Amino acid sequence: MNIKGSTNIVGLIGHPVEHSFSPPMHNAAFEALGMDYAYVAFDVDPSDLKSAIDGAKSLDIKGFNVTIPHKIQVMDYLDEIDEVAGLIGAVNTIDFKEMKGYNTDGIGAIKAIEEVTSVKDKNVVIAGAGGASRAISFYIAKYGAGSLTILNRNVRKAQNLAEDVLNSGLIDSVKSGSISTINDCLIDADILIDTTPVGMHPHINDEPIALAEDMHEDLVVFDAVYNPNETVLLKEAIEAGAKPIYGIKMLLYQGAESFEIWTGKKAPIDVMEEALRKTLNLE
Numbered sequence: 001m002n003i004k005g006s007t008n009i010v011g012l013i014g015h016p017v018e019h020s021f022s023p024p025m026h027n028a029a030f031e032a033l034g035m036d037y038a039y040v041a042f043d044v045d046p047s048d049l050k051s052a053i054d055g056a057k058s059l060d061i062k063g064f065n066v067t068i069p070h071k072i073q074v075m076d077y078l079d080e081i082d083e084v085a086g087l088i089g090a091v092n093t094i095d096f097k098e099m100k101g102y103n104t105d106g107i108g109a110i111k112a113i114e115e116v117t118s119v120k121d122k123n124v125v126i127a128g129a130g131g132a133s134r135a136i137s138f139y140i141a142k143y144g145a146g147s148l149t150i151l152n153r154n155v156r157k158a159q160n161l162a163e164d165v166l167n168s169g170l171i172d173s174v175k176s177g178s179i180s181t182i183n184d185c186l187i188d189a190d191i192l193i194d195t196t197p198v199g200m201h202p203h204i205n206d207e208p209i210a211l212a213e214d215m216h217e218d219l220v221v222f223d224a225v226y227n228p229n230e231t232v233l234l235k236e237a238i239e240a241g242a243k244p245i246y247g248i249k250m251l252l253y254q255g256a257e258s259f260e261i262w263t264g265k266k267a268p269i270d271v272m273e274e275a276l277r278k279t280l281n282l283e
């Protein structure tokens with residue numbers, strides 16, 4: 001990387017940030033396109049968030065990704081919030097040109113799924129009702145799903161999220177329930193999205209949220225967990241003849257979307273995916 005006096009800086013703020021996969025992914029993209037940009041990670045204590053944003057403005061930083069624990073609080077320091085990010089109530093990307101916040105996590109999941117099938121008019125079941133589920137659910141609604149069923153261990157949380165998504169007016173049919181009813185819900189489902197950490201390293205042999213016998217061949221199964229690459233749930237999907245989608249794709253496409261917001265250029269997906277796979281030791 002050739003850092004010069006003119007180099008544009010983008011980066012990540014979070015706490016902690018040292019294990020982030022974003023710097024190698026974005027820097028590979030800038031290098032491949034010969035762009036005078038560099039991506040760095042900044043560990044920002046929550047008590048320093050406002051001064052970090054003010055400082056970034058003064059330093060002419062072009063864009064930030066935002067990760068835990070700043071995704072909600074940072075909205076207080078922006079001039080504008082993208083409509084869906086506002087509904088989600090969290091941003092993971094800032095464009096300093098307009099001091100505008102976006103949430104590309106949900107779009108990342110949609111683009112991962114749309115490599116295999118369109119979300120439009122589909123019956124979608126999502127497991128989990130935490131941050132990732134919230135980001136994805138509003139985009140599932142925005143992209144025209146026919147119905148959305150949110151299942152969670154804590155049913156109240158699923159009900160609250162379902163109510164918020166329904167109130168957005170983006171979709172007419174949103175149901176909620178206990179994750180223990182997943183086998184019944186999968187009978188008519190076209191797409192299953194797992195946003196629980198079940199099966200995540202080091203618990204790779206956890207009991208998956210659904211078994212092959214609960215699935216059918218026309219089902220598409222996306223697991224947001226990316227470590228390991230092939231989770232217990234995706235193994236069950238493959239056994240059932242269903243189509244698996246890997247969590248790494250969501251990481252990739254949320255990054256690509258941020259890249260395009262900051263630079264206005266089409267993200268070099270293949271280059272970014274190769275860098276991500278290398279960082280995750282998935283070559």
Ligand SMILES: NC(=O)c1ccc[n+]([C@@H]2O[C@H](COP(=O)([O-])OP(=O)(O)OC[C@H]3O[C@@H](n4cnc5c(N)ncnc54)[C@H](OP(=O)(O)O)[C@@H]3O)[C@@H](O)[C@H]2O)c1
Nearest residue numbers: 128129130131132133153154195196197224225247250251
């Ligand atoms: N691929 C990507 O780019 C990407 C991006 C974001 C997140 N993720 C992954 O998505 C997962 C969730 O992240 P998050 O930020 O949404 O976390 P979160 O806000 O903590 O939510 C976790 C959700 O999983 C449920 N859950 C936790 N343990 C469970 C278990 N043993 N059985 C059933 N349900 C369980 C929780 O249910 P309760 O409410 O009942 O506790 C909650 O709904 C993580 O594995 C994360 O790595 C991936």
